[in-house]
Amino acid sequence: MRYPRQDYEFEVPDELVAAEPAPRRDASRLLVLRRAGGLEHRAFSELPGLLSPGDCLVLNRSRVVPARLTGRKATGGAVDLLLLSESAPGLWRALGVGVKPGLTADVGDGVSASIEARDGEAWLVRFSTHDVAGHLKRRGLPPLPPYIRGKRKRAGLGDARPEDHERYQTVYSREHGSLAAPTAGLHYTPELLAALKARGVAVAELVLHVGLGTFKPVVADDVAEHVMLPESYEVPQAARDSLRAAKAAGGRVVAVGTTATRTLETVFAGGVLAEPTAPLRGETSL
Structure with missing residues (x-):
């Protein structure tokens, strides 16, 4: 099956590109796609009500290097x-x-x-x-995406700001090693995470350090032929246990962003839920 690159190309209107984040991380918009069909426009702060007790949220706690x-x-x-x-x-x-x-x-x-x-x-x-x-x-300086820096330049704003050092990190980041933020996690706040846990949603943390592959443009006519550069990952024992418990109870595993997704795809393909377990540390090119 072919995946023509032009099917994924689109223009983003300049007025829809933000030059700075919302005052509150969880004030961003959230698009909900129901399996049964239909789209819903919600606020990110509503996420706890969209997940169920027994689900497992998977976060990438890699921290961005000011590279x-x-x-x-x-x-x-x-x-x-x-x-x-x-x-x-x-x-x-x-x-x-x-x-x-x-x-x-x-x-x-x-x-x-x-x-x-x-x-x-x-x-x-x-x-x-x-x-x-x-x-x-x-x-x-934090390696902000070019589209943000470009928008700031067009708006006559400074290329970098002191607050970028923390706002371009997730609130749960720990291990330094990424060249770009796992951006899907930027919307979480300590209060939102506490509300998820209070609802009975498990939170598992893994590490995937975002590398050069993030900046490599897709030039192949067929997206399936694009070569992903390897990135290092680690899935701690606690995260593996949470994943197993959620799957055994019939809960959903909810990956926050592509970095958590590719790590999970790698370890699940290697038999993370089986005994003996696959190595939970290595590199992935998925």
Whole structure:
């Protein structure tokens, strides 16, 4: 069966692209598709009433790394880097805008970044410090999606804001490692999660670190031929137990977003509900 890419292409009116989040995370809209048919326009805060006791909500608690660095060339031109991974002390793979081999840019606090060579879809970037992680903590920016940054630019707003560091994280995020937020989880609040638990909905947490594959455009004419780059995942014992309990009781397993979905598809395909269990840590290319 073919899945033509053009069937999934559409234009998003600029007025429907938000430049900033709603004041309350759970004030966003929620579209409900009933299995029996029909659509309902609801508020995200209504989610507890849409789930049932015994259901299991699955969250991805990966935390976004402030992996974006901006800098200036000696000529004054702008440089934009998204750091992917460390190849050696001070040497990183990165995506870059406004760069070429041999270029050196000032990325703040007396630290420079030199572009050495191409490395597949990325660049090899050598920093003047080995403590690049520390530099990211001080100067790194959240890697907001281009459509948000573009909307801000068109609206004459700043490219980055201090509040982005927390608003572009889920309230339950813990382990650092993602290059983009698992955005479906951005709408949850501590109060909403408490209401779900009070209703008898189990909450299971797993980890999938969003990687370079999120930024790789789909160019294949058939979407099924698109190659997904691997991303690392971990399903803790507590999450596995919650999944098993929900399935045994006839409850629904509700994955929050594509990152939780692909992790569940991977471990279920490997027999997570069977004995002996499949490894609950690894990489997935689903």
